[in-house]
Amino acid sequence: MLFLVTLALAAPVELVEYAPKKTTRHVLKSLDYHLSFEQYVAEYRKVYTDAEKPARQAAFEASLAAIKAHNEQIPAPSWFMGLSEHSDKSKDEWASLKGLHRGAFFSAAVAAVRANTTRRFDPPASLDWRDSGVVTPVKNQGGCGSCWAFSAAETVESAYGMATLKASGKAASIPILSPQQLVDCAPNPEHCGGTGGCAGSTQPLAFQYLISSGGEDSDLDYPYMARDGKCVAGSRKPVIGISGYEDLPMNDYTALLEALVNEGPIAISVDASWGAYEDGVFSSDSNWLIDHAVQLVGYGTEGGKDYWLVRNSWGTSWGENGYIKLEKFGEGKEPCGTDTAPASGFVCEGGPSTITVCGTSGMLSGSSYPTGAKLL
Template sequence: MRAKIIFNMNPQLILLISVISCLMVTACQALTDDEVTREWNTFLEKTKKSYKSPVEASRRLAIFKENLQDIENHNALFEQGKVTYKKAVTKFTDLTKEEFSQYINKSKLSQRPKQSKNMFKANPNLTVAGEIDWRNYGAVTYVKDQGQCGSCWSFSATGSMEGQAALVEGRQLVLSEQNLIDCALEEYGNDGCNGGSMDGAFEYVTFYGIDSEEDYPYLEYQYYCRQQGSVFGISSYADVEQDEYTLQLAVAQIGPISVGIDATNELQNYGSGILIDQTCGEQINHGVLVVGYGSEGGNDYWIIKNSWGQNWGEQGYFRLIRGYSACGINLMASYPIV
């Protein structure tokens, strides 16, 4: 029941409660210069970031300090049981919220009309598991990192194809996002590092197949198409009705499913736990992969594989509240048919 109360509360009210609660705990005291410096040096070492001038470095440090204080304040609320997820320093902690939004919206997930004539139909004879994690069945490869390229759509697409390769064909494949970025272009509604759609990627693969990551490695920028062969192909693809329970059935019966979400500012410094985000809506701007679902502490959640590297979130994953169509997770779901 706690999830319902939190999720339906007015965002401004939650902010007010957070501020009041923060003032009541010592963990929300201002960070010392030594604490900030220590965290900043660790951040620079882990991310290997450098800046073009001392002025820019100073500006980034100021932004980092503000975000770090927000992380400390939020985590104090987590320790009191007032929120369901923790924040952490990530590679995005030196960005303002506006800059992070610009990074997310660079992907521009295509809203092209649906080309697939196939719709997921649940098997009435199968019992739906109360929880499932396809990582435990060898259907999910390692977490990758899209870097500065707005190519989330390609990572989401390869993720669901890798899942079907494992579950249907029994093959452990790591597929090439770069192949899709370079080759599945305008004809399929895609624009390389400037965005695209998972359905567009699937449509391309129905005609040409897709190379492996090893044969066609990731560059983080768009290059010319040089596909030489194919290690995996699909016959078609299917869309999932815009209903969250139907999405659950699809995940349970098919495997990892490609979805689009509204990736708002709360993902910027997400650390762990079940994300209940008051700021996200239905402006779909980021392609990810649902690899399972479960429940914890009375809250149902989705298990989602991201493409921001293994040092972000829960080793590259995050959990999102399930049952409220949070962040538009039910609006753009699809998967390949082998």
């Protein structure tokens, strides 16, 4: 987190990014290969000190070399890499973006793979909850490990949108909620992978806090600062409340799919080893270390591959305008692997030393969503 201290300012950080659609990947890749560091700095409006500039340039050049090597593979890969505002980050800074430390809903007792259910369920061929107006714009967590707070806040936003959609057939306007309130106020007494705030926590802990505190403030009233702060939520007015939340069975494909179809977007956990992702259907091996929290918003098919549609919190310059497509295999076909270091960003103190995780990037390993969302 050496260079990210520049984000810890006294002024609020712009939370929502409204960016134009990016250039298509084939043109973008051609441009990427010849983009100079100076052009990158100008494109992404970077400002460096003289001391940090050499390290930034070295990180950028390493990113560019990795992009070229990956994208020019023969046969062509199913997904492509590209530049983003994060392409000049160090390894430590990349790690700081992955602030998931799940544990409150996780223990050795549920470490085994859960069997898929046999209940009858006929999902639609594809689904994108953005089309129904229940997904708010892509946001940017900056240099704080607050992905868990963004995943939780965005899923509360979507839960409210779903409630109004089910009630009237049309989603109401959704207020942008405050991840900063969760960063500052949601307790993490058992040190579930961290101490809370920018040091990481879990979506269920965020939901528990919102239930006990009476709801979540808007980002307008409690603006995002991309750093740890003092909890001041008691002096403000929450705008959306929830009455409960549901944890889905671990590594259960059908349970996740059914919840996504019937309840709306879901807060999920992943291995975010896709920092340079640009577009396409991402697939990887099964050496997954769960370290990031995101939101699942749909699924579909592209180029003959099924995918899960996932919203990230790294801004619109990353991925497909802030989204990634993770390969989806189907019931009984999802790959499984072992997280060999859950204590470094996965479980509470004293938790298991290894965890079985399933789905591309381990995305079936931990999923939850709030219930009873309503405007206050």
